[in-house]
Amino acid sequence: MTTLTWNSIPHREALKGAAAEAMKVFAERNPYFVTRYQGQVDQFGFDMEAFAIWEPFFRFLYEEYFRVTVRGLENIPADGPGILVGNHSGLLPVDAAMMAVAMCHLHTSPRRIRFLVTDWFFSTPMLGKWVLQMGQVRASLENARTLIENQELIGIYPEGVRGVGKPFRERYRCLDFHPGFVQLAIATQTPLIPIATIGGDEIYPEFVNLKSIAQMLGLPFFPVTPSFPWLPFPLMLFPLPVRWMVNVHKPINLGYPPEKASDRKLILKLAREIQYEIQRDLNHMFKERRHLFTSPDGENV
Numbered sequence: 001m002t003t004l005t006w007n008s009i010p011h012r013e014a015l016k017g018a019a020a021e022a023m024k025v026f027a028e029r030n031p032y033f034v035t036r037y038q039g040q041v042d043q044f045g046f047d048m049e050a051f052a053i054w055e056p057f058f059r060f061l062y063e064e065y066f067r068v069t070v071r072g073l074e075n076i077p078a079d080g081p082g083i084l085v086g087n088h089s090g091l092l093p094v095d096a097a098m099m100a101v102a103m104c105h106l107h108t109s110p111r112r113i114r115f116l117v118t119d120w121f122f123s124t125p126m127l128g129k130w131v132l133q134m135g136q137v138r139a140s141l142e143n144a145r146t147l148i149e150n151q152e153l154i155g156i157y158p159e160g161v162r163g164v165g166k167p168f169r170e171r172y173r174c175l176d177f178h179p180g181f182v183q184l185a186i187a188t189q190t191p192l193i194p195i196a197t198i199g200g201d202e203i204y205p206e207f208v209n210l211k212s213i214a215q216m217l218g219l220p221f222f223p224v225t226p227s228f229p230w231l232p233f234p235l236m237l238f239p240l241p242v243r244w245m246v247n248v249h250k251p252i253n254l255g256y257p258p259e260k261a262s263d264r265k266l267i268l269k270l271a272r273e274i275q276y277e278i279q280r281d282l283n284h285m286f287k288e289r290r291h292l293f294t295s296p297d298g299e300n301v
Contacts, residue, residue: 019049026052033110044143045132046112054134055104061094062101065241066199070102072248076193078109081148082251084193085181087174087278088157089200091164091225092237093117096155098244099195100135103153114147115155116140120220141184148188156181158271161220165209171201172282179271182254187261191251194274196281199244202292204228242292247281 027034038048062068076082089095096115104110116139122128137143147154158177166173185192204225214222228236252274260266 019053022056023049023052026055030055030104030110033104033112036111043146044114044135044137045129046135047133050130050133051135055101058097058101059105062098062105065239066094066098066203066244068098068102068199068244068246070106070246070248072250073102073107075248075250076103076107076153077191077251078107078111079151081151081188081190082153082193083148083181083185083190084113084153084155084195085158085177085274085278086155086195086197087172087282088159088164089166089171089197090239091204091206092239093164094203094239095157095197095200096136098197099155099246102246111153113153113155115157116144118161118220120161123218141180144184145188148184148190158275165220166201166206167209168201168205168207172198172286174275174279174282177271177275179267182267182270182274183261186254186256186267187258189258191253192274193251194249194278194281196247196249196278196285197244198246198282198285198289199242202242203239205240240292243289245285245289247285249277249281 027038034048037046076084084099086095093115096113100113100115103113112135115136117131117136118139121131121136122138137147144154144156158179158181159175160178162175166175181192184190204227206225208224210222210224214220226240227238230236231238254270256266
């Protein structure tokens with residue numbers, strides 16, 4: 001019996017050639033980004049070639065499908081560590097992907113954002129590997145500290161999976177932020193950069209969350225949307241083409257010494273203040289937006 005291995009799979013060379021071509025095109029479009037990271041051995045599994053293969057898809061979503069508008073991108077530092085913190089939405093982590101595209105293509109000093117992701121993404125080995133290849137990192141205090149020591153940008157959504165599982169009637173209402181991001185910022189003396197995002201809560205409008213089915217399947221939630229679970233795969237995962245707006249706030253240096261990271265009362269207070277700052281911006285952006293499918297100035301698309 002012949003054993004089928006990767007080396008014996010037909011078209012292996014064609015697949016390698018396609019990956020090389022994707023990398024070539026990506027390098028031409030993003031020379032600074034590639035120069036910055038190519039050749040580095042990333043301990044968390046970032047794979048430049050895999051990123052280059054998927055980048056056109058996420059860029060299409062950013063530019064053509066969601067037509068994302070980002071304001072204040074210059075508030076993200078060109079170098080050094082930073083902790084991006086924002087509201088979470090969209091059932092799937094599309095908000096993280098859109099910020100990654102913005103930083104890769106629009107920032108004056110393109111760099112990656114290392115979003116901290118929940119353990120659930122690693123329940124399936126293939127999904128877990130892909131998440132790491134895209135540059136994301138399993139959420140833990142140790143990993144976050146290592147990233148900051150390596151002068152990386154970290155992305156944190158303090159609402160966690162609760163944020164992406166909100167019903168449509170509660171869209172853009174921030175759930176209580178877990179204060180760990182404040183503790184991390186104080187302990188490592190790293191600036192916080194708040195981000196407010198409008199659009200994600202409407203791409204998969206959730207009517208109800210069937211918690212009993214979610215528990216049975218080992219999922220964080222089981223949403224019922226206009227497409228899920230009614231349509232066949234992958235149509236059930238197609239989002240609505242809602243226009244997105246993202247506001248990046250100026251960095252906040254909390255100004256407390258590292259020993260204050262253990263002051264539970266203080267970190268809870270600071271976490272709520274940042275949550276309220278983001279919530280106020282979300283409220284303003286929601287009123288500013290005239291229609292789901294128009295630009296911020298009301299232009300139809």
